[in-house]
Amino acid sequence: MKGLIIKNAYWDAPELTHQTERVGAELNALGVETDIVRNGRFPSVTDGRAINRVGGYDFCVYLDKDKYASELLEKCGLRLFNSHKAIRACDDKMQTYIALTNVGIEFPLTLPGTLCYTAGAKVSESTLDEIESQLGYPVIIKTCYGSRGSGVYKADDRGKLRRIAQKLIGVPHLFQKYVECGGKDLRVIVVGGKVIGCMERAGNGDFRANIGRGGSGRVYEADGKLTALCERCAEVLGLDYCGVDVLVGGNGYEICEVNSNAFFEEFERVTGINVAGAYAGHILGVMEKRL
Ligand SMILES: Nc1ncnc2c1ncn2[C@@H]1O[C@H](COP(=O)(O)OP(=O)(O)OP(=O)(O)O)[C@@H](O)[C@H]1O
Ligand SMILES: [Mg+2]
Missing domain, CATH: 3.30.1490.20 (ATP-grasp fold, A domain)
Known part of the structure; x- marks a missing residue:
C-alpha cells in the first residue's frame, strides 16, 4: 500500500515538518510506503475532468487546507484523510460553527x-x-x-x-x-472518532493560548463530558483526525474551534502520546477494510 502526504507549497515551519515526517514514519513502520509532496506540484488539475498527476497512491493524508486540490484529488478517486468536506468545514470558522449548530454542541454566542x-x-x-x-x-x-x-x-x-x-x-x-478563561484553553486530539488525549495550553501573557504564539502545554485529564463533546464534534464534521480547542469558563466546556490538521509536536512532547502512530493506525484500519 502507498500513501501520498500533502503539505503546503509555501509554508515551512518545524511543526509542519514534524507533522508530515512523523505521520510518514509511523505509516512506514506499519509497512506502508509514503511520499511527502507539496501541493505546489499541482497533484490534481482539471480540464473538464479531474486529472490525477501523482498516480500510484491508495490514499492521501492531506495535511493542508487547500480546498481546491483536496476536492480534485477526491474526484480522482483517492481516499483523503481528512475528507475534503471535513477540511473545508474546519477551514472557515463561521462554517464550523454553523455545522455544529442545532446538534447539542455548546460554543460561545x-x-x-x-x-x-x-x-x-x-x-x-x-x-x-x-x-x-x-x-x-x-x-x-x-x-x-x-x-x-x-x-x-x-x-x-x-x-x-x-x-x-x-x-x-x-x-x-x-x-x-468572550469567555473568561485566564488565557488558557484545552487542545483535545480525536482520532478515528475517539479522544486519545488532552493538553491544557496557557498563553504567554496573551488571551490567546496558541502554542504558535509562545503558549505552553501541560497534561490534562479529559473527563466524560469533555470526551463526549469532542467526539461529537469529530462525528458531526466527519473528521478522521482533529484537534478540538475548548474554552473552559463559567458555562463549562465551550467549543472554540476544530482544527482538521492540528499540529502535534508540543502535544506529543508534553503528553508522551503517540499521535502520529494513532493516526497511522486509523488510516491503515480504514484502508484495509476498503481493499
Ligand atoms: N471566545 C473566546 N473567548 C476567550 N478566548 C478565546 C475565544 N476565542 C478564542 N480565544 C482564544 O484565542 C485562541 C485562538 O483562537 P482560535 O483557536 O479560534 O483561532 P486560531 O488558533 O488562530 O485558529 P487556527 O487554529 O485555525 O490557527 C484560542 O486558543 C483561545 O485561547
Ligand atoms: Mg486554535
Whole structure:
C-alpha cells in the first residue's frame, strides 16, 4: 500500500515538518510506503475532468487546507484523510460553527460578520450597537480563515471594536462572546472518532493560548463530558483526525474551534502520546477494510 502526504507549497515551519515526517514514519513502520509532496506540484488539475498527476497512491493524508486540490484529488478517486468536506468545514470558522449548530454542541454566542461589497464603506454604527448589546465587552473578533491566533482580536471598548470591524470589513469574519478563561484553553486530539488525549495550553501573557504564539502545554485529564463533546464534534464534521480547542469558563466546556490538521509536536512532547502512530493506525484500519 502507498500513501501520498500533502503539505503546503509555501509554508515551512518545524511543526509542519514534524507533522508530515512523523505521520510518514509511523505509516512506514506499519509497512506502508509514503511520499511527502507539496501541493505546489499541482497533484490534481482539471480540464473538464479531474486529472490525477501523482498516480500510484491508495490514499492521501492531506495535511493542508487547500480546498481546491483536496476536492480534485477526491474526484480522482483517492481516499483523503481528512475528507475534503471535513477540511473545508474546519477551514472557515463561521462554517464550523454553523455545522455544529442545532446538534447539542455548546460554543460561545457568535454573530457572523456582515459582508460588505462597497469599496470605502464605513462600518455601520447600528451594527456595532447590535454587537455591543448582544455580546458586551470584551468582545472577540475573528477572521474566518485565521491561523495560529493571528486573526483573533479582543476589543474592550467601542473604539477598538470599530477599528477592528473597519479593518476587517472586506474580509470574512465573525464576532463572538468572550469567555473568561485566564488565557488558557484545552487542545483535545480525536482520532478515528475517539479522544486519545488532552493538553491544557496557557498563553504567554496573551488571551490567546496558541502554542504558535509562545503558549505552553501541560497534561490534562479529559473527563466524560469533555470526551463526549469532542467526539461529537469529530462525528458531526466527519473528521478522521482533529484537534478540538475548548474554552473552559463559567458555562463549562465551550467549543472554540476544530482544527482538521492540528499540529502535534508540543502535544506529543508534553503528553508522551503517540499521535502520529494513532493516526497511522486509523488510516491503515480504514484502508484495509476498503481493499
Ligand atoms: N471566545 C473566546 N473567548 C476567550 N478566548 C478565546 C475565544 N476565542 C478564542 N480565544 C482564544 O484565542 C485562541 C485562538 O483562537 P482560535 O483557536 O479560534 O483561532 P486560531 O488558533 O488562530 O485558529 P487556527 O487554529 O485555525 O490557527 C484560542 O486558543 C483561545 O485561547
Ligand atoms: Mg486554535
